[in-house]
């Protein structure tokens with residue numbers, strides 16, 4: 080798979096100190112190239128990426144005179160799971176998190192989430208709080224990743240639904256009352272002890288999920 084990567088990506092892979100994150104990066108980037116290459120009718124190794132000011136990758140250019148509208152994508156990896164989200168013409172963000180039993184999630188929520196979210200999390204039955212925390216975290220990450228903002232965006236400046244038994248949604252964005260209705264949010268089932276969510280900048284859209292075998 081490493082043969083599909085650019086020189087710059089191979090150099091980045093070589094800078095990882097540990098094997099697992101290196102492997103994760105190589106597999107995700109090579110698979111991203113395979114899928115985007117298939118969509119655009121271009122060999123995977125011929126695609127070029129550019130990066131936003133906060134590091135969000137996007138395709139440098141599509142084929143001249145392509146009839147294919149702009150393809151947006153986002154990648155997330157955690158543990159052994161890599162997710163790739165693709166949309167046609169709408170900003171998209173995705174996040175997957177493997178549950179970490181050592182995480183003091185109520186403290187993290189109080190520190191980083193909006194105060195109402197932290198209160199709502201504490202009011203869930205204790206056995207649902209860890210699911211609620213990761214539901215909230217992945218939705219928040221998916222939103223800031225769709226915007227391309229990364230950690231520059233305050234996690235307390237917007238709210239998402241917390242209850243893991245309810246549909247995921249963007250609830251409130253400070254100073255932008257119309258923002259929540261412009262987004263489609265979906266939590267994704269990616270297996271036990273993991274949470275994942277995708278957000279698309281479109282009022283309504285169909286989200287399909289499929290597995291991609293990795294050689």
Ligand SMILES: CC(C)(COP(=O)(O)OP(=O)(O)OC[C@H]1O[C@@H](n2cnc3c(N)ncnc32)[C@H](O)[C@@H]1OP(=O)(O)O)[C@@H](O)C(=O)NCCC(=O)NCCS
Pocket residue numbers: 104107108133134135136153154155156157173174175187188191216220223224225226227228229230234
């Ligand atoms: C990029 C960021 C938003 C997410 O990083 P992360 O959750 O550690 O990692 P993920 O696996 O979900 O995403 C990484 C991928 O997102 C993409 N990415 C990088 N910068 C991005 C940005 N600014 N916006 C959107 N996507 C970005 C890249 O494709 C990257 O994968 P690659 O390097 O293999 O190409 C980063 O700013 C970050 O570190 N967030 C952590 C926030 C946090 O600590 N939250 C605590 C909540 S309690």
